[in-house]
Amino acid sequence: MKGSQEIAKALADKITGIEYQGEGYAAQMLKFRDLAKAQGMVIVHGASDDLMEFEGAINDELDAYDGATAYLDADGIYGVPSGCNAENEEPKCQHHKDCLVKCKTIEAVWDENGIPWTYKTDIPHATFDIMEDGEVYCRGIVFHLSELMPSGGALPERIPPPHPPAALGRSESAHRGMPDKGGML
DSSP, rough: OOOOOHHHHHHHHHHHTOBBOOOOOHHHHHHHHHHHHHEEEEEEEEEEEEEEEEEEEEEEEETTOOEEEEETTTEEEEEOTTTTTTSSSSSHHHHHHEEEEEEEEEEEEEEEEEEEEEESSSSSOOHHHHHHHHTEEEEEEEGGGGGGTTTSOOOOOOOOOSSOOOGGGOOTOOOOOOOTOOOOO
């Protein structure tokens, strides 16, 4: 049985080399998204000049014009609760501070070393390259959803939000359940 890192690498190897917006690109990415979802994996890649895409066990996107940092937990991208504070400010709300401590981060880096999209994270992952006109357009990452859980694999303790749940900024398409990570590609 393959471990999550081996599965991530196998999926990354399958993605490597596809041509961004080339013939069949959308169909290929849909196939990879479905495969990732079935294996509990998350694919992170850039789109256009302003999006950080999450596909598979998490399906979402983040505005990342000129770079951005995504805060993630096992439920997906953590959005700033409305009323806590404005975007790009230090957290003022205790709920926001507590949640950010429990989140892991992925930084989308725009145009580093001649590659339009790269990612920095401490989450164990495998990398892949999406090409455009023979050049690397995006160096994306693949990781297992369980990497977003605290050690021991248990779901993080939920902090009751001071705001209605709809105000948390989570996408309706965020992760709904996690398959067993022991599957094979």
